[in-house]
Amino acid sequence: MDEVGLTVPPDAGAVSAAELRERVGQHLVFSIGRGATAARLADWRLALSYAIRDRIVVPWFQTAERINAADRKRVYYLSMEFLIGRLLDDAVANLGLESAAREAMAGLGVDYDALVRDEPDAALGNGGLGRLAACFLDSMSAVGVAGLGYGIRYDHGLFRQSFEAGWQAEEAEDWLAQPHPWEFERPEASFPIGFGGSVGPGAGDAGAWHPAETVIAVAYDTPVPGWQGRWVNTLRLWSAKPTREFELQAFNRGDFLGAATPAVLAETISRVLYPDDSTPQGRELRLKQEYFFTAASIRDILQRFERRHGDLAALPDKVAIQLNDTHPAIAGPELIRLLVDERGLAFDAAFDIARGCLHYTNHTLLPEALERWPAELLGRVLPCHLEIVERIDARHARESAAAGRPSDDGTAILGDGEVRMGTLAFVAARRVNGVSALHTRLMQETVFGGLHALHPERIVNQTNGVTPRRWLHGCNPPLRALLQEAIGDGWVADLDRLEALVPLADDAAFRERFAAAKRANKVRLAPWLAEQAGIELAPETLLDVQIKRFHEYKRQLLNLLETVALWNAMRQAPEVDWTPRVKVFGGKAAPGYRMAKLIIKLINDVARTVNDDPAVRGRLQVAFPPNYNVSMAERLIPAADLSEQISTAGLEASGTGNMKLALNGALTVGTLDGANVEIRDRVGEENIFIFGLTAEEVARRRAEGYAPAACIAASPRLAEAVEQIASGRFSPDEPERFRAIVEDLRGHDRFLVCADFEAYWQRQRAIDAAWRDRAAWTRSAVLNVARCGWFSSDRAIRGYAKEIWNAETEF
Numbered sequence: 075m076d077e078v079g080l081t082v083p084p085d086a087g088a089v090s091a092a093e094l095r096e097r098v099g100q101h102l103v104f105s106i107g108r109g110a111t112a113a114r115l116a117d118w119r120l121a122l123s124y125a126i127r128d129r130i131v132v133p134w135f136q137t138a139e140r141i142n143a144a145d146r147k148r149v150y151y152l153s154m155e156f157l158i159g160r161l162l163d164d165a166v167a168n169l170g171l172e173s174a175a176r177e178a179m180a181g182l183g184v185d186y187d188a189l190v191r192d193e194p195d196a197a198l199g200n201g202g203l204g205r206l207a208a209c210f211l212d213s214m215s216a217v218g219v220a221g222l223g224y225g226i227r228y229d230h231g232l233f234r235q236s237f238e239a240g241w242q243a244e245e246a247e248d249w250l251a252q253p254h255p256w257e258f259e260r261p262e263a264s265f266p267i268g269f270g271g272s273v274g275p276g277a278g279d280a281g282a283w284h285p286a287e288t289v290i291a292v293a294y295d296t297p298v299p300g301w302q303g304r305w306v307n308t309l310r311l312w313s314a315k316p317t318r319e320f321e322l323q324a325f326n327r328g329d330f331l332g333a334a335t336p337a338v339l340a341e342t343i344s345r346v347l348y349p350d351d352s353t354p355q356g357r358e359l360r361l362k363q364e365y366f367f368t369a370a371s372i373r374d375i376l377q378r379f380e381r382r383h384g385d386l387a388a389l390p391d392k393v394a395i396q397l398n399d400t401h402p403a404i405a406g407p408e409l410i411r412l413l414v415d416e417r418g419l420a421f422d423a424a425f426d427i428a429r430g431c432l433h434y435t436n437h438t439l440l441p442e443a444l445e446r447w448p449a450e451l452l453g454r455v456l457p458c459h460l461e462i463v464e465r466i467d468a469r470h471a472r473e474s475a476a477a478g479r480p481s482d483d484g485t486a487i488l489g490d491g492e493v494r495m496g497t498l499a500f501v502a503a504r505r506v507n508g509v510s511a512l513h514t515r516l517m518q519e520t521v522f523g524g525l526h527a528l529h530p531e532r533i534v535n536q537t538n539g540v541t542p543r544r545w546l547h548g549c550n551p552p553l554r555a556l557l558q559e560a561i562g563d564g565w566v567a568d569l570d571r572l573e574a575l576v577p578l579a580d581d582a583a584f585r586e587r588f589a590a591a592k593r594a595n596k597v598r599l600a601p602w603l604a605e606q607a608g609i610e611l612a613p614e615t616l617l618d619v620q621i622k623r624f625h626e627y628k629r630q631l632l633n634l635l636e637t638v639a640l641w642n643a644m645r646q647a648p649e650v651d652w653t654p655r656v657k658v659f660g661g662k663a664a665p666g667y668r669m670a671k672l673i674i675k676l677i678n679d680v681a682r683t684v685n686d687d688p689a690v691r692g693r694l695q696v697a698f699p700p701n702y703n704v705s706m707a708e709r710l711i712p713a714a715d716l717s718e719q720i721s722t723a724g725l726e727a728s729g730t731g732n733m734k735l736a737l738n739g740a741l742t743v744g745t746l747d748g749a750n751v752e753i754r755d756r757v758g759e760e761n762i763f764i765f766g767l768t769a770e771e772v773a774r775r776r777a778e779g780y781a782p783a784a785c786i787a788a789s790p791r792l793a794e795a796v797e798q799i800a801s802g803r804f805s806p807d808e809p810e811r812f813r814a815i816v817e818d819l820r821g822h823d824r825f826l827v828c829a830d831f832e833a834y835w836q837r838q839r840a841i842d843a844a845w846r847d848r849a850a851w852t853r854s855a856v857l858n859v860a861r862c863g864w865f866s867s868d869r870a871i872r873g874y875a876k877e878i879w880n881a882e883t884e885f
């Protein structure tokens with residue numbers, strides 16, 4: 075910095091509107107190359123983004139200097155997914171530059187809000203797992219952990235969803251079509267990554283891997299500013315580049331396509347995010363993606379360590395690596411390989427070092443979602459790693475036998491011709507964590523039962539959390555303003571301070587203002603909802619939202635069946651004073667997930683029928699705005715009154731949407747699943763609508779041989795709804811359309827929709843009644859906000875730092 079004569083501003087936020095305006099003008103001309111009269115919205119957005127980024131760079135350097143000077147332990151968060159969303163408004167808020175940015179842009183005749191909305195979402199993730207990684211990045215900077223996120227810079231993020239005659243259609247997403255102003259390309263930070271080939275003998279424990287194919291991983295760094303810009307970490311995403319751009323000889327022969335082949339093959343690796351978060355793809359390209367970013371990250375980590383330290387045995391004191399799910403589980407074998415083959419360590423010493431650094435977060439117990447790679451495929455793509463996996467497995471078997479628990483099929487890494495990545499990650503990790511108290515207990519009792527008996531100290535819980543910056547301060551200006559007046563803004567960095575609201579729940583004047591903030595959010599949402607889904611949202615209507623990925627276990631179908639039954643009830647008893655509702659569905663289905671896509675079509679068909687029916691006008695409407703993403707969540711969550719968290723108990727590991735909605739004053743209707751349990755424990759039984767079977771009851775019902783027919787027979791309204799779907803009431807053009815759904819409900823009902831239907835219906839009617847006592851409802855909503863401080867991702871990150879990483883926090 076000094077060499078180029080830059081002065082370091084003492085405070086990142088200390089910039090006047092006039093100064094910022096000048097900087098924006100300069101960037102417009104000199105970075106974008108456009109004058110003010112010709113500038114389009116995107117040009118202004120880029121110019122402002124560069125001007126804001128300028129404010130982050132120096133604190134970024136300073137953070138690095140502080141970490142180096144103190145030789146702090148570093149935390150590396152390896153994740154296939156970072157579901158970031160937009161960055162401009164978030165950066166502006168973190169730097170405390172909101173009024174300066176607004177004023178600067180107004181002075182230039184540009185609407186700041188329009189600029190913010192012009193930014194494409196960085197959708198490098200599918201759902202909760204990827205969004206959690208993004209919240210954790212934010213919190214690591216907020217609490218001052220020396221953290222660095224590693225992932226893949228996909229050219230195309232999660233697909234864009236549209237509806238064609240109510241069916242989900244997918245289109246490629248292209249967030250990089252315009253320049254991405256937040257990143258810095260680092261061509262010098264690059265590593266060759268090999269695939270395939272063979273392994274020859276090396277010295278000692280070492281093997282010599284001769285890959286058949288090599289691609290280059292090139293780093294792109296995005297600074298991640300924490301609250302008030304006090305600390306700035308890095309997100310480093312890897313992009314795949316060819317070792318040779320071009321085969322000149324092929325080109326000279328006139329083989330133009332062949333000449334470009336190496337580039338095309340290499341770049342395929344970081345081309346697109348796999349759009350499925352429920353069934354792992356047993357595909358070679360997916361495995362290559364996983365190895366590609368993991369290997370580049372591990373090499374980068376070792377290089378950084380070795381620049382300052384000589385003794386590799388100290389690695390666990392200076393490095394904590396968190397594996398976000400099993401996707402980067404090849405980190406264990408890769409680290410061991412580098413230590414043995416390239417640094418000459420003995421296998422056992424290398425294993426102990428690796429296990430001292432690695433930690434693994436499990437995010438699902440669904441058997442079909444646990445990654446397993448055919449050993450044949452792993453051996454073909456990563457021959458050296460398969461050998462190391464076999465050695466790890468042999469060592470694990472010896473340890474098990476020594477502990478008097480011979481590793482049987484259930485706890486071995488290799489079995490049935492497959493490599494079980496969850497077991498590999500467990501065996502190679504110092505700590506393994508679940509993401510809610512219930513999930514962690516179920517991990518110990520079920521999927522990891524055998525391994526838990528062997529290593530009873532290894533599995534720990536860290537309940538998920540969400541960042542209050544984006545998910546309250548950023549997305550909910552009316553509530554933020556009210557909180558500022560009532561309790562100040564200390565809660566933004568210390569969310570437990572929301573507890574100061576508890577006494578205000580009994581203050582009628584405060585409640586009125588709280589309700590007014592919710593109403594303001596609904597008024598803000600209404601024109602958008604009208605445009606997106608043709609729905610009229612009156613502020614007095616109960617806004618009921620289910621926003622999340624489409625998966626059978628999340629039971630959007632249960633919500634839909636209740637919608638159909640409610641529609642029937644309203645038509646049958648028009649004289650009743652029904653509580654008016656708008657039901658909003660939002661979410662994407664994996665492109666290959668036929669049942670989920672059929673459920674989407676059913677929702678759209680029911681929506682059309684209900685919304686067109688004059689008999690329920692103003693009482694019941696169904697909205698399904700397409701292309702749910704982070705930005706849409708930011709619109710919907712502040713306006714929502716009711717949060718649907720209705721998964722089959724025992725199947726949703728945690729949920730994080732449940733936390734965001736409660737934090738914004740929506741009441742939850744939910745099962746005792748994932749973090750719903752902890753939300754109930756905090757907000758109190760009387761401020762949440764719990765229903766349905768517990769995880770234990772679900773297991774028992776299934777063990778006893780659950781048959782849905784009896785549940786359908788016992789509930790005339792469920793029977794009627796199912797029959798209407800079966801008979802084509804919502805699909806007169808194709809009465810058989812939903813046959814697969816009906817057959818599944820009547821025959822198998824794997825997710826116990828029918829078993830929980832009546833309890834859910836009853837709870838929904840209790841909700842109708844509760845909505846009518848608006849003072850009591852608002853009181854509950856205030857108490858939800860007041861008692862959800864614990865669900866901050868700052869709390870979660872402090873927990874990881876203390877109990878898993880053994881790393882310091884600065885603030």
Ligand code: GL2
Nearest residue numbers: 202203351437509726727728729730
């Ligand atoms: C998930 C779980 O399903 C979800 O319950 C949890 O909140 C998140 C984050 O821990 O992880 N697991 C998973 O594979 N996805 C999730 O959202 N996609």
